[in-house]
Amino acid sequence: MSAQILPSAFARPEYKPSTGFWPEMHAAVSLIAFGAFALACVAGVMYLVQERLLKKHHLNSVFHALPPIANLSVAVQRLMLAGVVLLAGGIGAGFFVDRSTMREPVAVILWAIGVWLLYGVVLVLRLTHRFSPRRIAWMAVAAFTIALITLTAMSYVHL
Amino acid sequence: MQLHCLGLSHKTAAVELREKFAVADTHLGEVAAQLASLPGIHEAVVVSTCNRVEYYVAAEENGLAAVQEFIQQRAQHALEPFFRLYGTESVRHLFRVVSGLDSMVLGETEILGQVKKAYLAAQSSSATSRNLNKLFQRAFNVAKEVRTKTNITRGPVSTGSAAVDLAEKIFGRLVDCKVMILGAGETAEMTARALQSRGAKAIFVSNRTFERASALANDLGGKAIHFDEWDREFTALDILIGSTGAPHAVVTRKKLQPLMHKRADRPLFCIDLAVPRDFEASVNDLEGVYLYDIDALQSIADQSIQVRRKELTVCETMIERHVGEFHEWFTTPRPVITPMQPQTEAAK
Numbered sequence: 001m002s003a004q005i006l007p008s009a010f011a012r013p014e015y016k017p018s019t020g021f022w023p024e025m026h027a028a029v030s031l032i033a034f035g036a037f038a039l040a041c042v043a044g045v046m047y048l049v050q051e052r053l054l055k056k057h058h059l060n061s062v063f064h065a066l067p068p069i070a071n072l073s074v075a076v077q078r079l080m081l082a083g084v085v086l087l088a089g090g091i092g093a094g095f096f097v098d099r100s101t102m103r104e105p106v107a108v109i110l111w112a113i114g115v116w117l118l119y120g121v122v123l124v125l126r127l128t129h130r131f132s133p134r135r136i137a138w139m140a141v142a143a144f145t146i147a148l149i150t151l152t153a154m155s156y157v158h159l
Numbered sequence: 160m161q162l163h164c165l166g167l168s169h170k171t172a173a174v175e176l177r178e179k180f181a182v183a184d185t186h187l188g189e190v191a192a193q194l195a196s197l198p199g200i201h202e203a204v205v206v207s208t209c210n211r212v213e214y215y216v217a218a219e220e221n222g223l224a225a226v227q228e229f230i231q232q233r234a235q236h237a238l239e240p241f242f243r244l245y246g247t248e249s250v251r252h253l254f255r256v257v258s259g260l261d262s263m264v265l266g267e268t269e270i271l272g273q274v275k276k277a278y279l280a281a282q283s284s285s286a287t288s289r290n291l292n293k294l295f296q297r298a299f300n301v302a303k304e305v306r307t308k309t310n311i312t313r314g315p316v317s318t319g320s321a322a323v324d325l326a327e328k329i330f331g332r333l334v335d336c337k338v339m340i341l342g343a344g345e346t347a348e349m350t351a352r353a354l355q356s357r358g359a360k361a362i363f364v365s366n367r368t369f370e371r372a373s374a375l376a377n378d379l380g381g382k383a384i385h386f387d388e389w390d391r392e393f394t395a396l397d398i399l400i401g402s403t404g405a406p407h408a409v410v411t412r413k414k415l416q417p418l419m420h421k422r423a424d425r426p427l428f429c430i431d432l433a434v435p436r437d438f439e440a441s442v443n444d445l446e447g448v449y450l451y452d453i454d455a456l457q458s459i460a461d462q463s464i465q466v467r468r469k470e471l472t473v474c475e476t477m478i479e480r481h482v483g484e485f486h487e488w489f490t491t492p493r494p495v496i497t498p499m500q501p502q503t504e505a506a507k
Binding site: 050054055057059063067068069070071073129132133134 | 325327328329330331424425426443446447449451455458459462
């Protein structure tokens, strides 16, 4: 599944990506979902930096360059929500792809579902106010880092 | 003909003197026109603000006495406090004034609007012509360049404006922000007004003397609340300003912590303007709470002033270049256009 998103990580000589409506939808929507998660991670870092500067009263040029902290909090939440919805669509589109042409390892499919579940749980905890804006910012950074590390690790294991 | 500037400012005269020479906004054009009609005076612009009264004239050498006489008669006061600047000195002075370099608060931008207003009043009264039109239009360009290419206007320079800037850095737009003032101190009122000017709408005032809270709430268009009940409105608040005269902290961490759980994770900006302080310092350690006391706000204002002072040399260099260019234009001989003569019969 996500081998189509990051083909270089799973590059094999005989690999040819599937074409057609569903494979392309699956790849495109999943790619946009991970783009949203990446942006949520960036917004999360910006939130944490801005929060620290505000707390410590260090109003330097970085502080002036960053957006208001309330806007950053909203951005993190919305980007994560967009990522979760899009990734659900991407995974869903993957089920319509012809199995005989699909060359993704099962582990990658499970990894994508795991990432979706991780973000989904974080988002539910946020929407039920069990996670504060600060914690959701940390989670946006942590979840994306975990997703990247596990994906890279899998490319070496060649499951 | 030469350019002249006669005037007084906060640097040369106290407010008691400045008010004697002040010209009302509605009379700026009329006074400029009266001046321009005096013998030896070609053009005039009168700038009058709370910090300065300045007369810019394009006049012959012998016309200056008439200007002085006019000002004296109008104010019924001797001209001792007036400074007199000639030629490039007056040009340099105007460029510094519009750029905010001569202002009480270095780099303030309000003066530009005031000078523009004065110039437009003079222009609409036909008191200006080629020289002062060129001078003032160049001055407005200089002010724009100084403001956009340097940091002379950067950062807040008072505790009130520092608080407002911080509020915008926390909440973005202040339109939906709800503000509460604890106590009815003058600084708190000024800060609340500054927040109102940026869009904050709902203002609550809570004071031990309810009548005083009501009076201030009426002034601000807000709502008065009994002091013992301020925490009932807390969940809806975004900005809490402390300015009571209480000898101990009114807002403690112990009191705030349970209230913060009811706020649906919205940040809270606490502005402590009271001495002794109204907020316990450990309140700042609570998640989502940003506490700034009077010293912290003053320190922000001081930093901005330092940044502005550092920019002075760059601004002066920029202005000097424009003064040189204007001087070159002013001293360049203008082409003489002679009226066309009717052709003679012989030439036909």
